Amino acid sequence: MxxxxxxxxxxxxxxxxxxxxxxxxxxxxxxxxxxxxxxxxxxxxxxxxxxxxxxxxxxxxxxxxxxxxxxxxxxxxxxxxxxxxxxxxxxxxxxxxxxxxxxxxxxxxxxxxxxxxxxxxxxxxxxxxxxxxxxxxxxIQSRAPFILSGAGVPRRGVVDGYAHVVDVTPTLLRAAGVDERFHADAAGEPLDGRARTDLLEAGAGRYVIGILWDGGHCSDLLHLAAQGTLPNVARLIEHGTALRGGAVAEFPSVTLCNHTSALTGVGPGRHGVLGNVFYDRAQRRRILANDETTWHRSAEWFRPSVATVFEMLTRADPDATSACVDEAIDRGATASTMQLIRAAGGNDGGGALDAALPPAEDSPYLGNRAHLADSYYRFCSRVDDIGVLQMQQHWASAAVAPRLTWWSNIVTDAGHHAGGPRSAIARDSLMDADRRLGALFDHLDALGVTEDVTFLMTADHGFExxxxxxxxxxxxxxxxxxxxxxxxxxxxxxxxxxxxx
Known part of the structure; x- marks a missing residue:
């Protein structure tokens, strides 16, 4: 060539x-x-x-x-x-x-x-x-937030340092008490990422919750939390440690590449999701991976050696349960949103559940109704609202709560695409997401389990x-x-x- x-x-x-x-x-x-x-x-x-x-x-x-x-x-x-x-x-x-x-x-x-x-x-x-x-x-486009909080995490606030998006899976596994010999792909090869042992005591909490705010701009998120604009992110930081340099995304710094990297612990050359859209020479076809009609099929794009964090968890402990909310990379989870979409059948993918999504105008978390004129913002608001309901359902009681829960939010991506970081709509999207996070905290507080949870908050990329x-x-x-x-x-x-x- x-x-x-x-x-x-x-x-x-x-x-x-x-x-x-x-x-x-x-x-x-x-x-x-x-x-x-x-x-x-x-x-x-x-x-x-x-x-x-x-x-x-x-x-x-x-x-x-x-x-x-x-x-x-x-x-x-x-x-x-x-x-x-x-x-x-x-x-x-x-x-x-x-x-x-x-x-x-x-x-x-x-x-x-x-x-x-x-x-x-x-x-x-x-x-x-x-x-x-x-x-x-x-x-800047490669910088995602990286915040650890709760059980087993030292209270250091915001500190200099950085992680990698591929560190998410091994760090979640460490939080869940999974021995490092299970931090490996399906072929038994070590992951590209590493558990942040310096920031986390292994297995200190009964439960682990990972939270991803798609496109959540790291520095502005930390800035707004310090100002009090994002009180629930500030609560995470107060009870844990946030890395000022966030987590370095894999290249390209796009959605499905880095969702896959976060939840498998390996980079795109190993997991096979080279971007939101890419070409496969062996199959002689274009793969549109990050689309409403294809999200639920993410496992079809994985290379044979790929294992998800959910699969690694159950490989270590077959009795451990997991939940995956509004996230494409769900293979191996005990219960997930994408399982519901696959069960609905048809060719619409996420569109098949449109009737089940709540009206955006009725959202209790929406700060500015004018943003609903943006069709992507409107859709993301509906998806994120039902995500809150799913989280509450998975956490109906401490007795049935999953050992590991993963929760993706997407309105932050919509807000940052619409206006870029620091724009009014981008910051409003962060505040909307923060209110949804607050609803989860209220629910966990009511159950009396918040102190038993280790939280990891991140994103898939930054923005310019x-x-x-x-x-x-x-x-x-x-x-x-x-x-x-x-x-x-x-x-x-x-x-x-x-x-x-």
Missing amino acids: ADIVTPVVEALTAPDLAGVVDLVAHPDPHGAPGEAVIVAHATGRVRLTLDADGTERHEVLAGRDPVADTDPLAFLPYDLEQIDPSPANATNAYPEPARRLLGFFSDPDRSPDLAIVHTPGHYFPEYGGHRGEHGSLDV TADPRVRGDWKGRLDDVSARLGVGFRDEGPGLVYLDV
């Missing part, structure tokens, strides 16, 4: 595309498979490798290193992010680029030949883009705000080079480019 990839990369990193193309990454065509990845920008190229001990090596091939700053704590304290909310490449940071990209390109059938990364400011509504965007390798003045795309450039070389291509996502298919 060397004779094909090189001219494509050169075309995509031309200076006139620098406003919309931040990076182009691809495996080194001259190296052994999995040995190195090349990252290019209009101003330079670098070859990234990974030592056996995890040390990243950067070999500059031309110009300057476009991912030279790899600091996971970049743009902290939060004032620094607000000063430069959509930084240019020269001032941006890209945590662990070698590890994340080498993992991303390791699936022989599903990994693309190259990945195009949007600039933080790129606005592309004609291709499904929004005012708030994610998917990048950069630090696109600039409506930064328009354009790379489609014409891909078309031109494809015609010149006589090579077909697929651009899925967009940004995942499969050549000669």
